[in-house]
Amino acid sequence: MIPCNGFKTQVLFFDVRISETGMNQHLLFNFLIIGWFGLSVISFLILLVIPVPYGRHIRHGWGVTVKNQIGWLVMEAPSPIIFFFSFILGQNSKTVTTIAFLVMWEMHYVHRAFIYPFRLRGKEKRMPVTIMILGFMFNIINSFFIGHYLFSISDGYPNRWLMDPRFIFGFGLFLVGFVINCQADYILCNLRRPGESNYKIPFGGLFRWISCPNYLGEIIEWVGWGVATWSLPSLTFAVWTAANLVPRSRFHHFWYHQHFPGYPLERKALIPGLW
Ligand SMILES: NC(=O)c1ccc[n+]([C@@H]2O[C@H](COP(=O)([O-])OP(=O)(O)OC[C@H]3O[C@@H](n4cnc5c(N)ncnc54)[C@H](OP(=O)(O)O)[C@@H]3O)[C@@H](O)[C@H]2O)c1
DSSP: OOOOOOEEEEETTEEEEEOSSSOOHHHHHHHHHHHHHHHHHHHHHHHHHSOOSSGGGOOTTSOOEEEHHHHHHHHHTHHHHHHHHHHHHOSSOOOHHHHHHHHHHHHHHHIIIIIGGGGOOOTTOEEEHHHHHHHHHHHHHHHHHHHHIIIIISSOOOGGGGGSHHHHHHHHHHHHHHHHHHHHHHHHHTTSOTTOOOOOOOOSGGGGTBSOHHHHHHHHHHHHHHHHHTOHHHHHHHHHHHHHHHHHHHHHHHHHHHHOTTOOTTOBSSSTTTO
16 A cells, blocks of 8 residues: 655635645646536536526526626626735736736726626616525636636746637737627616616617627637637636536527517527527
8 A cells, every 4th residue: 555644735715635646736636627618518417407597587586686887796796896806815926918818807807897787777676695505606616717727726827829720810819709798788788778677679889790799899808818828727617608508599599589570580599600
C-alpha cells in the first residue's frame, strides 16, 4: 500500500487534503470543472421539459417571490464582483491580455447586473426567490471558476496572446454577440410603455428572423469568450449558457404561437432559417 500522508491546500473555499503521491491542485480543479460541465448537460435535459419559472413562464408553487429588478440585481451582482477580485488577487502576472479579459467580462456583467435590471418594465413583475438564489449561486461558482483559472491556475496569458487567431476570432464573436444581445434586450424592454405589463410581438433587428435574438446573442458571446480565453471553465460556461437558453427559446417560441395567432410564420426560435 502507498503511504499517503498528504498535504493541505485551498481549492475553492475549502481546505482539501491532497495526496502527495497523486493529484495536484490543477488536476483537482479540472475534476471540479468536468463535474460542473456534467451538471450543465443534466440541467439541459431537465430544462428541455421544465421551463425556468420566471418571466412569462412564472408559475404558482415556487414559493415566495421578489421584485424582478431586485432578483436580477442579486442574481447577477456576484459575477462582476468575484471576477474583479479574482483579477486583483490572481497569482499570475497581470498583462494587457488579462486586462482585456477583465474589460470584456465587466462590459457584459456591469451592464447585466447594474444597468439592465433598471431598464425592465412591467408593473409588479416578480420572480421566485428560489430562482434568484439558484442564479446567485450559479454566478458565484461560474465567475470563481473562470476568474480563478484565468488569473491564478492557468499558465498565464502573455501579451502575444492578443495576436493569436483564437483571441482575435473569439473577441470578434464576443463583440458581435454582445451587440446582438443588447439590441434585442432593449427592443424587448421598450415594447411596454411605463406601467404596462402585457406582451407584444417584437419587431426589428434579428426579430425579423427569430423569436429570441437576445438568447442567440448571449450564446454567441460566451462561445466567443470560450475561444478568446481558450480554457475549459470558459468553454463550460458557453455550454451552460446554451443549456439554459436553447430550451427556453423553444418554450418562448411556442408561447408566441399560442398567444398571438398572427405571429410571423417564417420566424424561427433561435437560429435564422433553421430552428
Ligand atoms: N447566460 C445565461 O445562462 C442566461 C440565462 C438567462 C438569461 N440570460 C440573459 O438575461 C437576459 C434576460 O433574460 P430573460 O430570460 O428574462 O429574457 P426574455 O424572456 O426575453 O425577457 C427580457 C425582458 O423583456 C420582456 N419581454 C420579453 N418578451 C416580451 C414581449 N414579447 N413583450 C413585452 N415584453 C417582453 C420581459 O418581460 P417579462 O419578465 O415580463 O417576461 C423581460 O423584462 C437576456 O439577455 C438573456 O440572454 C442569460
